[in-house]
Amino acid sequence: MRSLEDYRTIVSDEIIGMIYKKVRHLYGKHILNISSTYLGGGVAEILNSFIPLMNNIGIDAGWRILHGTPDFFTVTKKFHNALQGKNIHFTDIKKRLYADTNEAFASYTHINHDCVIIHDPQPLPLIKFNRKRQPWVWRCHIDLTKPQEDVWEYLKTFVLRYDIVILSDEKYTKPDLPVEQRIIYPSIDPLSLKNKDLEEKDIKKYVQKFDIPTDKPILLQVSRFDPWKDPEGVLEVFKLVRESIDCRLIYCYNLAMDDPEGMKIYSKMLKKAERLISKKEVIFVMGDNQFLVNVLQRIASVVIQKSIREGFCLAVTEAMWKERPIVASNIGGIPLQIEDGMNGFLVEPHDKEVFARRIIKIMKDPKLADRLGKEAKETVRKRFLITRHLLDYLDLLNDVIK
Numbered sequence: 001m002r003s004l005e006d007y008r009t010i011v012s013d014e015i016i017g018m019i020y021k022k023v024r025h026l027y028g029k030h031i032l033n034i035s036s037t038y039l040g041g042g043v044a045e046i047l048n049s050f051i052p053l054m055n056n057i058g059i060d061a062g063w064r065i066l067h068g069t070p071d072f073f074t075v076t077k078k079f080h081n082a083l084q085g086k087n088i089h090f091t092d093i094k095k096r097l098y099a100d101t102n103e104a105f106a107s108y109t110h111i112n113h114d115c116v117i118i119h120d121p122q123p124l125p126l127i128k129f130n131r132k133r134q135p136w137v138w139r140c141h142i143d144l145t146k147p148q149e150d151v152w153e154y155l156k157t158f159v160l161r162y163d164i165v166i167l168s169d170e171k172y173t174k175p176d177l178p179v180e181q182r183i184i185y186p187s188i189d190p191l192s193l194k195n196k197d198l199e200e201k202d203i204k205k206y207v208q209k210f211d212i213p214t215d216k217p218i219l220l221q222v223s224r225f226d227p228w229k230d231p232e233g234v235l236e237v238f239k240l241v242r243e244s245i246d247c248r249l250i251y252c253y254n255l256a257m258d259d260p261e262g263m264k265i266y267s268k269m270l271k272k273a274e275r276l277i278s279k280k281e282v283i284f285v286m287g288d289n290q291f292l293v294n295v296l297q298r299i300a301s302v303v304i305q306k307s308i309r310e311g312f313c314l315a316v317t318e319a320m321w322k323e324r325p326i327v328a329s330n331i332g333g334i335p336l337q338i339e340d341g342m343n344g345f346l347v348e349p350h351d352k353e354v355f356a357r358r359i360i361k362i363m364k365d366p367k368l369a370d371r372l373g374k375e376a377k378e379t380v381r382k383r384f385l386i387t388r389h390l391l392d393y394l395d396l397l398n399d400v401i402k
Contacts, residue, residue, distance in 0.1 A: 002049075002191055003056050004387075010190050011387045019057060019387065022394035027058040029401055030113040036066045036076070036122035039288075040254050041224060042186060042314040043119050043141055049189035049386055054393075064109065066123040072101045076122045077261055079155070082148035083121065084228060084309040090150050103129045114401050118162075127161045135163040135400040141186065142311040143332045144172040163400060168312040168333045182396065185336065186312045187389035188321060188380070193290035195321055198298060206295040213280060217247040217363050220300035222293060222315045223307075224254045225265040230306045233352060235273055235282070237306060240356035245363050248280070252296050254287040297322045301369070302359050308349050310334055320344070321380045323373030327358045337384065343375035 008016055033051065035043050047063055054061035068076070075097050078088045106129035117137045118124060127136050138159060144152075144167065156177065159165060165181045167173060173181045188195050207214060219238055223229040231251065238249040253266065269284075276282040287293050297303065303319040303326045310332030317337060319326050326344035328334045338344040345358040362369050 001052050001056070004053065006191055007385075007387055010381070011385060015387050015391070019390055019394065022391065022398060023057045023059065026394065026397055026401065029059055029115070029397070031059055031061045031115050031117065031397065032111060032113040033061070033063045033117045033119065034066060034123045034126065035063070035119040036068065036073070038063075038065050042312070045189075045192075045194070045314065046186060046389075047119075049192055050389065050393075053386065053390060057390075059397075062113070066102070066126075067105055068101050068122065072097055073122075079121050079151060080142060081227075082151040083155075084143050085146040085148070087148055088151065090148070090154075095154060099125050099128075102126050106130050115397060121155060124155060125158045128158060132161070136161070137164045137166060137396070137400070138162045139166045139184075140172070140311075141168060143169075143309045144174065145332075164396070166396070169336060172311075184389070184392045184396070185333075185384060186314055186317075187384050187386045188314055188317045189386045190321060194294050195318055196294070198294060203295050203298060206292055207299065210285070210292060212250070212283070212285070212296070212299070213248065214299060217245060217301035218250055218296075218299060219247055219302050219304055219359060220250045220252060220296055220319075221304050221306065222252040222254075222287060222297065222318070223305070225262045225269065227261065227265065228307055228309045230308050230349070231265060231269050232272065233306045233308075233350075234304060235269070237304065237352050237355045237359070238282070240352060241359050241363075242281075244356075244360050247301070247363065249276075249282045250285060250296060250300070251282070252285045252287045252293055293318075294322075297324060300324055302327060302362050304355065304359065305329060305334065306349065306355060307331060307334070312336070316344075317380055317384050320373075320376035320384075323370075323377045325362045325369040325372040326376065327355055327362070337379065338376075339379075342372075343379050344372055 004016060033047055038044055051061045051063050075094045082088045102125040106126050111130050115135050117139055119139050120141055162179055165179050166184050167181060168186060170183055221234050241247060273282040297319050303324045305313060305316050305328035307329045312333030316326060316328055316334055328338055329349040330346040331349055338346055340346040347354045
């Protein structure tokens with residue numbers, strides 16, 4: 001297991017010292033995190049690194065996974081989509097299934113901790129079905145800019161019970177919500193398998209092992225198969241780029257356990273790209289191997305993130321850390337990370353032609369690609385590493401635990 005000292009080669013001693021100073025009043029405090037999956041997606045990745053590090057510095061931090069049926073996760077994915085602006089058919093049956101699953105989980109989940117942190121909408125109602133004896137925090141990782149009104153009003157009945165709501169961007173705050181709202185940016189762990197530095201020989205070994213051709217420039221998108229990630233739009237951009245540059249598209253995809261839409265979209269994309277797949281012009285790679293994702297992000301000529309909605313997008317952060325030039329949508333939390341023309345390019349989500357032009361520009365100009373990549377890594381070092389994230393949470397916990 002990694003310890004805080006392992007990060008001294010990446011961040012300053014001042015940051016390490018600040019963490020130890022801020023944790024002094026939290027020694028032995030029991031902090032419980034609850035999310036909907038331990039595998040797939042940014043929340044699980046954050047918690048997989050974050051929880052052990054909190055324990056390493058003296059906090060008793062735990063993590064539980066909400067138990068739900070496939071029907072429950074189908075409903076909560078619809079809620080997720082509604083919170084990000086898609087209209088859904090909102091019924092009493094959906095509400096009942098949502099609340100009943102949380103009530104059942106609460107009946108056999110004893111919560112006697114000093115603070116409870118609930119991640120995203122799936123376990124949000126748990127607060128109603130537990131006797132509240134401590135501060136509860138709702139950590140919302142998604143874009144709340146334009147939620148479907150009736151869905152938000154329903155979920156707000158649970159949110160009102162919380163002591164604090166944490167969001168990833170100031171744009172997501174809700175003026176009509178009489179609960180304290182804080183902004184805490186997500187982060188990556190630079191020492192995880194997905195993000196740690198790799199030797200060239202290991203990169204070559206994995207490229208050969210997984211039969212990844214490198215004879216052409218590679219355009220890469222790493223994401224779940226989710227409509228908000230616009231995989232069809234990525235394919236269309238790739239086709240435009242190929243008119244000028246002979247390159248290859250790799251989808252490094254992920255199927256999260258709490259996302260029933262993923263397999264449907266994957267099957268649809270296989271049909272749409274069938275001819276290009278047969279010629280190895282488009283390659284699909286399952287992203288459950290963290291080391292392989294690391295390798296792909298390092299060999300990519302350009303990383304694209306053509307999302308329509310994003311809470312923050314750690315796939316962008318990861319690629320920036322690996323000094324990759326990125327062309328990404330100017331939405332959600334992505335502009336918090338990318339300054340257009342300085343450490344990457346921002347493009348309006350539906351402008352496929354501009355996406356293609358920016359990608360072509362980078363592929364034709366190695367000096368530009370190198371400059372963007374170096375600036376990107378420094379941005380992440382200063383703002384989006386797990387040590388900064390930990391400092392923000394220590395401030396939060398010191399405020400709510402008396």
